Amino acid sequence: LRGEPIETACAYANACGAFAVSRLLCSAEYPSWDELQHFLRHGPATRQLRHDKALNDLHWATTRDARMPAAAHPTTIMAFAIDHRMQLEAMADEAGAPRERIRDLKVLAVEAATRVARGRPGFGMLIDGTYGREALFRAADQPFWIGRPVESPGSRPLDIDGGGSLAAKLVEWPVDHCIKCLCFMHPDDPADLQARQERELLRLQDAARTIGRELLVEIIAGKHGRLADDTVARVLARLYAIGIRPDWWKLEGQPSAAAWAAVAGTIREHDPRCRGIMLLGLDAPAEVLAEQFRLAADCDAVKGFAVGRTIFGEPARAWLGGGLSDAAVVDRMAERFGALVDTWTRFRPQA
Structure with a gap:
């Protein structure tokens, strides 16, 4: 041998x-x-x-x-996130549009992402199953990385959407769909809240591993406490300490290069085989995201971004209100997504 x-x-x-x-x-x-x-x-x-x-x-x-097929494990990722549910419901209600139209919007978002990607590797989408079933079918025709949410929208403590057996639900997904879970978590959270959220994440990871699906854990800390240079690194260190090892992290923009270094160091220490970090957008204006991209691009653990409302927010409101045609909303979303792709690749030319 x-x-x-x-x-x-x-x-x-x-x-x-x-x-x-x-x-x-x-x-x-x-x-x-x-x-x-x-x-x-x-x-x-x-x-x-x-x-x-x-x-x-x-x-x-x-x-x-x-x-997994090659598209399911990219080394760089530029993703259009449109897995939003309650935000789009609020937009539809405000515009007086039936919520069923959200399904059509997500299909149009796939068209916009497809136009920008042009068949190139390294692109992806986050799409939910609630309003995005047809969009998921359309996205399957492209070489996209696909992530799908499981959290109940806006829940804190974390609650997994749908109830029932988690593994039984997830096993129906295509094997190359990555499980995405958003958790609002801060290191200074009360002990009972922390324990409950950790239990849900452990349960989710166990289900993901049991059925052979990759897991992305999205952490947003800044909405529930101060975002210092060590805040997110402390959250990740705690999750690693209890055995959480997702394939991907999705994190908010960090306040400094030192904060990104702390995050990257924590990942290297506990899970050097982690696929990396995607930067989220939090509905930030494009110019704010550009600065966050610049800072994040110097961190080798960051592999790209997954941004949503910065791309679709304004066009979706106009389309739901009847002010844009289908073709025009695709144009607007493609323009905004393409601009973010250009910004990221300017700071990370090898992407």
């Missing part, structure tokens, strides 16, 4: 056999090379290898690419 002496080859074979037996005799559960080396160097935390969290985390991180 790779020219190794018989003793080493037998150690590898015995270890792989132990993994297969503990993981219910499935060859797909054989350890990856990195996982095998970790096991031989450090041994298991428990005789039941399938319950060893460190090994399971390593197995997932080193085998997930093979489970």
